[in-house]
Amino acid sequence: MDSGAYNDIPETGPGMASAIKAVARTLQDRGLKTLKGMVNVSINLNEAVTKSAEMIRDTREVDSRSQAIAAAAEELVASVNEIARNTEGAAGEGKTPVTRRTRASSPPTRPSPRWNASRPPSNRQQQSSNAAIGFTQKMEEIAGILSQQTEA
Numbered sequence: 001m002d003s004g005a006y007n008d009i010p011e012t013g014p015g016m017a018s019a020i021k022a023v024a025r026t027l028q029d030r031g032l033k034t035l036k037g038m039v040n041v042s043i044n045l046n047e048a049v050t051k052s053a054e055m056i057r058d059t060r061e062v063d064s065r066s067q068a069i070a071a072a073a074e075e076l077v078a079s080v081n082e083i084a085r086n087t088e089g090a091a092g093e094g095k096t097p098v099t100r101r102t103r104a105s106s107p108p109t110r111p112s113p114r115w116n117a118s119r120p121p122s123n124r125q126q127q128s129s130n131a132a133i134g135f136t137q138k139m140e141e142i143a144g145i146l147s148q149q150t151e152a
Contacts (some may be wrong), residue, residue: 065145079135086128092140 018088041126065148068147069142072138072145076135076142079131079138082131083128083135
């Protein structure tokens with residue numbers, strides 16, 4: 001009994017040894033239930049921590065994708081503004097004052113087209129073309145990001 005082996009006490013009938021053995025069994029059962037409860041609490045806490053970590057990871061992923069979309073949208077706005085500036089500039093190049101001609105002055109001439117395949121594009125036309133290409137690329141990039149998000 002000194003070593004704590006209360007289960008090894010022989011059942012000799014009613015008496016002190018029997019009572020000690022019964023108390024020992026009751027305490028062991030209670031201790032086992034408490035231990036099982038602690039293990040279950042530990043398992044549940046571990047699952048909660050795992051789910052929290054997954055939510056944090058997902059939140060970071062959404063944040064990263066949102067930032068990528070915001071950056072692409074800012075670049076898209078910049079591209080649209082550049083296209084607008086180049087379009088206004090190109091439109092301004094095409095405007096010339098119209099003077100009234102008389103029959104006596106010079107015969108009417110056919111206006112030359114703004115675009116001529118034999119001459120290289122003007123700087124503004126090239127800028128407008130580059131801005132349009134950039135705009136298209138940004139739109140494709142945004143479409144790709146959005147399609148990745150809908151798949152996820």
